Amino acid sequence: MVNSALQISSLILAVIGLVGTCAVTGLPQWRVTAFIGEKLVVFENRWEGLWMNCVRHANIRMQCKVYDSFLVLSSELQAGRALMCVAVALAFLSNLLAGLGMNCTRGLIESEQAKRRVLVGAGAMLILTGIIVLIPVSWVGSTIIRNFYDPLVPLALKHELGEALYIGWATAAFLIAAGAIFCCSCLGGEEKSYSYRPAQDVKYSPKQSTKKVPSMYSKSEFV
Numbered sequence: 001m002v003n004s005a006l007q008i009s010s011l012i013l014a015v016i017g018l019v020g021t022c023a024v025t026g027l028p029q030w031r032v033t034a035f036i037g038e039k040l041v042v043f044e045n046r047w048e049g050l051w052m053n054c055v056r057h058a059n060i061r062m063q064c065k066v067y068d069s070f071l072v073l074s075s076e077l078q079a080g081r082a083l084m085c086v087a088v089a090l091a092f093l094s095n096l097l098a099g100l101g102m103n104c105t106r107g108l109i110e111s112e113q114a115k116r117r118v119l120v121g122a123g124a125m126l127i128l129t130g131i132i133v134l135i136p137v138s139w140v141g142s143t144i145i146r147n148f149y150d151p152l153v154p155l156a157l158k159h160e161l162g163e164a165l166y167i168g169w170a171t172a173a174f175l176i177a178a179g180a181i182f183c184c185s186c187l188g189g190e191e192k193s194y195s196y197r198p199a200q201d202v203k204y205s206p207k208q209s210t211k212k213v214p215s216m217y218s219k220s221e222f223v
Helices: 002-026 074-099 112-148 164-185
Strands: 031-033 044-048 052-057 061-065 159-160
Touching: 002 074, 002 112, 002 164, 074 112, 074 164, 112 159, 112 164
Parallel strands: none
Antiparallel strands: 031 044, 031 159, 044 052, 052 061
16 A cells, blocks of 8 residues: 555656656756846847747747757757657656556556566666756756856856756656655565465375284283
């Protein structure tokens, strides 16, 4: 009963992680243009993501443009696009396996041992997905912070952390937590199966044949 509750809660975390991974992949708010110094512009914001860059004006009008080529992206955004696509595929597959391996699921997998193995595999995939999400998000975040405090970088090239990075860090935490709970619930809930074998019928004959031992004394000696 406790394992079922843990599995349901971890599945909810895994689904949240899947939604967050898809959101981080599609959102353009990875890098937000920072306006520093005398040229302070407050009526527009510039966003840069994995697939497009957007300009949002003060009148809540936003214009987005898809990148013309993959090569125009910086190295961290190129790696981020590839890793996030892999993360989306792994998150979807791990959620599917987790749903099949739960105790409350019936139909495709009947063996409890096979379900535990599937669930451990799904948990390991979720942990791997969280690490994959964490790599590009942290890479882009560290690059933004390093360039922001670098005096040699022009002000026009300085950026701030976008909302997608914060969502990515939270998503990685959800995925890793879900995978750890799945693995712990399976490793701690292994039950040994004992097979009951009825006792074999033992044939018992009430009349046992007793073998007469010949006496060494004759009957006349007892008289």
